[in-house]
Amino acid sequence: MGSIVVDASHRPIILVTFTGNVTNKAFDAYLMEMDKTLENLGPRVVIFDALASGRTPAYHRRRQAQWIRERMPLLRQGTVANLFVLASPVIRMVLASILWMQRMPWPYHVVPTVEEALEKAYKLLDQKGIDYTPMPAVECSTG
Numbered sequence: 001m002g003s004i005v006v007d008a009s010h011r012p013i014i015l016v017t018f019t020g021n022v023t024n025k026a027f028d029a030y031l032m033e034m035d036k037t038l039e040n041l042g043p044r045v046v047i048f049d050a051l052a053s054g055r056t057p058a059y060h061r062r063r064q065a066q067w068i069r070e071r072m073p074l075l076r077q078g079t080v081a082n083l084f085v086l087a088s089p090v091i092r093m094v095l096a097s098i099l100w101m102q103r104m105p106w107p108y109h110v111v112p113t114v115e116e117a118l119e120k121a122y123k124l125l126d127q128k129g130i131d132y133t134p135m136p137a138v139e140c141s142t143g
Contacts, residue, residue, distance in 0.1 A: 002054050004030040008037050010135045012080070013121050014046045015114075021054030031067050038074045043130050045121040049085040049114050056094040065101035075106075081124050082108040083117040 002020025004027070014037055022030070037044065068075065082104065086092050092110065099108075107124075111117045118135060125132050 002026070004033075006030065006033040006037065010133060011040065012042060012044045012125060012130055012132055013118070013135060014044055015049065015135070016046060017049045018053035020052065022060070024057075024059050027060050027063060031063065034067070035071075038071060038078075041074070041077050043078050043080050043125075043128065045080045045083065045124055047083045047085065047114065047117045047121060049117070050091050051085055051087055051114070053091060056091070061094060061098050061101070064098050068098075068104065072105075075104075079104075079106045080128060080130070081106055081121070083120055084108065084110045085112070085114050085117050086110050087112055 002018070002022040004019075004022055005017045007015045007017070016030075016034075037046075084095055086095065095110070109117075109120055111120060122132065122134065
């Protein structure tokens with residue numbers, strides 16, 4: 001059984017970690033958890049760590065695209081960038097299919113490690129003059 005963990009404790013950086021195969025119910029719970037992150041309209045960089053993720057069914061792709069469409073005004077208000085940590089070519093194709101269904105009007109980058117995602121997040125936040133506290137490396141471990 002897989003899981004999706006949303007860690008917003010180091011805002012403005014939100015780390016979302018996908019592990020294994022996730023049920024539709026767990027995926028819907030993840031989207032509800034992401035709704036909670038939108039309650040704070042401040043700036044945010046969201047890192048999606050999919051290094052240990054399993055398959056992504058069509059239901060998840062459609063729901064994610066729908067979620068983005070329905071929350072676009074809120075997402076536009078504070079999203080600095082999305083960073084996707086992907087190693088698998090299959091997962092990269094899944095991302096491409098989601099972005100095909102719903103484009104994002106903010107920058108996004110694909111990187112191979114969480115460490116590189118954090119470096120990119122810090123750089124983007126520095127460029128915007130947004131204060132942050134660096135995340136401890138142990139909290140960003142994918143395995």
